[in-house]
Structure formats: structure tokens, C-alpha cells
Amino acid sequence: MPKCHFSDVEISGIVTCVPPLEKCIDDELELFGGNVKQLERLKKTIGLSKRRVVDAQTTAADLCEKAARHLMKEGGVDLQQIDAMICVTQTADYLQPCNAAVIHGRLGLSKNCAALDVNLGCSGYVYGHWLAHSLVASGGCERILLLAGDTISRLVNAKDRSVAPLFGDGGSATLIERSLGAPSAYFSLQTDGGGYDKLIVPAGGSRHPHSTQTAEVLEDESGNFRSPENLFMDGAEIFNFSITEEPKSVKELLEYAEVDAAAVDHFVFHQANRYILSNIAKRLKLDLAKVPMQTVELYGNQSSASIPTAICGELATALADRSSTRLLLSGFGVGLSWASALVEVGDLTVCELIDYTA
Template identity: 40%
Template sequence: MNTYIKDIAYYLPQTEISNEVIVRDFPEWSVEKIASKVGVDKRHVAAEDETASDMAVKAAEILFQRGNIRKEDIDFVLFCTQSPDYKLPTSACMIQHQLGLRKDIGALDFNLGCSGFVYGLSLAKGLMAGGIASNVLLLTAETYNKYLHPKDKGNRTIFGDAASATVIGMSGFAQIGEFSLGTDGSGANNLIVRSGGSRIPEAKNDIRFDENGNPISSDYLYMNGSEIFTFTLDNVPSLVNDTLVNNGLEKETINQFVFHQANKYMLNFLRKKLEIEQDRFYYCLSKFGNTVSSSIPIALIEAIDDGTIHEGDNVLLAGFGVGYSWAGTVLRFSKS
């Protein structure tokens, strides 16, 4: 069964943090250094009382207001987040009610980060192939900034909060191809928030600072940048190759590569390692930062709107990160 992206939208929180604001807290940084090294000029941050599910609902409402699909046609909700409102109930169930969707539908959360959008496409395709759903609403939303220590200058320059909404159906503007998926849980400790779950339920209050002045705490997001970089270089090239093979394509037949928008340095290194020309490798993190599971759908929308992606194009998606997990697929944009 062929499955397609029917429509896609995103939502950004109202609060915008520019590099000028960041350097007030970290005068050892400069606006130019952040822009050149990280590739981010500004990022959006969720309000104190704004949750991932709130943002997902807003993204979905933007999508429905366009009128390309009706709420009553949705028969499954998938919500990708690592920032759930509660340990229970499932955020997707609350979203169903908040959006006023039918009650005779499925709804579930899945906990993935930077690979989450591509994984979500694979889940939606599977639901449709199994005859379980005809129109799947895939939502992604993260509020990683709530996990960051105020003195974490590295991660505060990188991450932005955002949400996206995508409808996958039996017709649309981009056909979803075959997938390549991967997992390596041995790297779990290299990108983690340790406390707050069942293993460490209470806050540890164990903040310390490394030799560079970066905070390390069980109660906030910890990222081992060098290990994440090594993981990415070890796995993304084979992910791209496997995705091409699974779709019966050569690298030269891909019009655009849309990767998870991690940071400028990593993306540039990957592009050069894969020998992809710059005009076929899409960047848009300067306006949004690393928005985790929402970075690929936001990049897709931006690339469509600015004319980078055209009708008839093959677009390879690659998500990778926390878990470790990685996922790739190809979108074939319809010809008029």
C-alpha cells in the first residue's frame, strides 16, 4: 500500500531567545562564535506553563485550519515526545480530547528524540498497511529547554522548543518510501536526564561543574558531545547507504538530503564525509535551533516554502540521536 504525507505544519513558542540574550549570561561567548560554531542565531523556548502537548495541539490546529483534512477523518494519533505532561495518562489521549477528535480512534505516545519523526512515519505506514488506520495524525513536540540547567552554555545555545503536525494518508504530495532503522542502547548514558523516572524518582541535587565550567547533574539534561559526535559519524553514513539500497536508489538520484538539524559543525562534517554537494544538503537550524523530533518536519516545510524542494524530487530523510537511535527514508514528491 502506498502512503503519503498529506499535510504538514509546525508551531513555535512565543518566546524567542537570540544569541545576544545568550551572551549576556555567558560573556565568554560571542554572538559570532555561537553562529559560526553551532549555526544557530535564535531559538524559541516554551513558556513556563506551556507543555509539549500544548504545543502539539497548537501545531495540529494550524494544520486543520488549512482545510486540507477534517478532524473527523483522523483515525489514529501518534505523539512523539520525551517531554510528556505526566508519567500517566498518555498525552496522546489528552490531545485527542483537546482537539475534539473522534473517540473510536487509536492514540499513543512514543518516546524518541531526534529520530522520532522518521520513526513516526514508519509507524504510520505500518498502521495503514495493516488496515488499522487510513489517516494518521503524527505529532512531535519537545520542551528540552525545561531540562537544561541555566548555566549550561553549550546546550542552551543548541536546543529550541517546537512542535509539528503531519497527516499521513493514502494520497498526498509526498510518497513515503522504505525505511532503514537502527538502535544501540549502549550509548544511552551519553544523552540522558537521569532523575525523574522510576529508576531515580527523586531529584538528586548533585550539581557539579567540569573543568570547563559546564554543569553536570542527574536532574538536568546531560550530553557527552564527543561521544554523540562519534556515534553520528559511525552510523549515519551507513544509514544513508542502507536507505538508498532499501529504496533502490543511487546517491546521485537524491535531489535533497534533509537531516536532523543537530548543529552546524556536525552537519557540515557529515556532508563532507558523505561527499554531498552543499546545494543538495538542507540547513535551517539558524532560525530554530535543534528542535529534536521536530527538526526534520520543520526543515521539510521550510524547504518546500523556499522552493528548495520541487515536484518530482527525491528527498532523503535521516534522523539520529538520543537512545542511540537512527532512522532514514525517502520521500518522493509528486509530479503535477
């Protein structure tokens, strides 16, 4: 695609909600067959450390609803004023209806509110912003609630070293509103469906419905265990994809916006892991101080919620200190799908990371 830009639209508040349960790779030596060296190498090279995960009862919708309620309350926004709600998730409560309808009911939003899901993962937060900006800029909506959240920890097999220690959970809520005179926001959106099977939950959908066979856990050639209903990731291919496409996409967006990388205050990438982030930053020759990277080490790879978690967790003070901050947001992953946005964020009414309580 298409690159595009919209004006007179602003981001006015962001809240992210994470589950309180923390897991740490140090406590999981048995997953690595007691191989201390391998575990140390993963910590040092990839940067794996802690992650926050939900219990078996909590879903992405719960985390997003909590974030949305906090955002509305702290931001002083009347729920009846929401014209549209976009839910980005790959871990919806039901096969149908969509999470947006379920959460619409739970929040008690107006009947004059469009509500839809976007089935995207790590690129989803940026795609959600693109949709929201486009809907506001076209004049169709005044105020949009963008929810993005996933509970990927519930899709991984606990005995799969290639994914289990990587993923955490989170849910976010972002308010996007019309604001005359707000600076332009620039977007680029891309897809390579040829890589659809590089990051996939193969069974449980319509192509391969749940059966006793799809529930069977098998050992792969590397000694990892998973069933076709668990998340599979081809780590090397995803890594190759990330370090090839991401730097290119970011460069092209900056050229399109005619903005120099030095004029961007923070580069907020999807928090995949420290290794991928530092490789992308290195290729773009970015000042590492401008690239939040701690989020993934504290919360894990949170799929669609990772960018808002990085903003709320690492940049809240920096954003509050300035009247306007230029952010480059960029997500990449399952699809394969990737998207970047260059936005200017003013004084947010709320920018907070909260813990989930039932």
C-alpha cells in the same frame, strides 16, 4: 533492523509550530564567562545563533495541538476521520497518561481512534513515519495524524554551556493517508542502547525519582552547572556517533532503495547543528544546496520537531513548485537511536511554519 518499504501511502500535509520567544547567543556572553573569543568560535565553528524557546507554561502538547488544528483546518480534513494518532515526544505533559490521549481529548477526536506516544527524540519523526506508513499499508488505518514535538529548553540548565545554547522548542503535525498508486517509501531504523547514557536526563523517572538530592545543581569539571534532573550530553561522543553512523545509514538505505544520491532532491537531516550537518554532508559528498541547514540557526535543535521544521521552513516553496519531490529524511540522537526514510512528496495541501499563540 530491518529495512522495509511500503507503497500506497502518502504524506499529504505538514505544519510546524514554534514559540515566538527568540533567544540569541550574542545576548548570553555571561554564560561564557565574558569570553568573547569562545563565543565567536562557537558561532563560527558550530554555527550556534538563534533559537526559539517556550515560556514556563507552554508544553510540547500545546505546540503540537496548535499545529494539528492548523493542519486540519487548512487541509480541510474532518477530525472525526483520523483513525490513529501517534505522538512522538520526550517531554510529555504528564508521567501518565500519554500526550496522545491528552491531545485526543483536546482535539475532540473520535473514540474509534488509536492513540499512543513514542518516546523518542531526534530520530522520532522518522520512527513516527515508519509506524504510520506501516499501519496504513497493513490496511488498519486510512488516515493518521503524526505529532512530533519537544520542549528540551525546559530540561537544560541555563548555566550549562554544553547544552543551553543548542536547544530550541517546536511541535509538528503531519497527515499520512492511504493513496492508491503512491510511490514506495523506504525506511531503515537502528538503535545502540549501549550509548543510552550519552544523552540523558538521569533523574526524575522511576530509576532515580525526584528528591532533594536530584534537584541539587552541581558544577562539573568544565565549569558547567546542572542537576541530575537536567539534560546531560556527552558532546564528543554524540558527535562521533553522528558522523560515523549517519552517513553509513543513509548510504545503506539508498542502496536498499536502489536510488542514486543524485536522484534525491533534498536531504533533510535532524537539525542538530551546522557543524554536524556539514560533516555528515561532506562524508556523503552531498551537494550542500540539497541539504537544509538554516533551520537550526534560526530555531535551535528542536529534537523530534527539527525535520518537519526544516521541511516547512526551508522547502515549502521548492515542494510547491514540483509535482513530486524525493526527500531523504534522517534523524539521529538520544537512545542512541537513528532512522532514515526515503519518501516522495507530492503537492502538499499545506506546508507551513506558524508561530504559537496561547
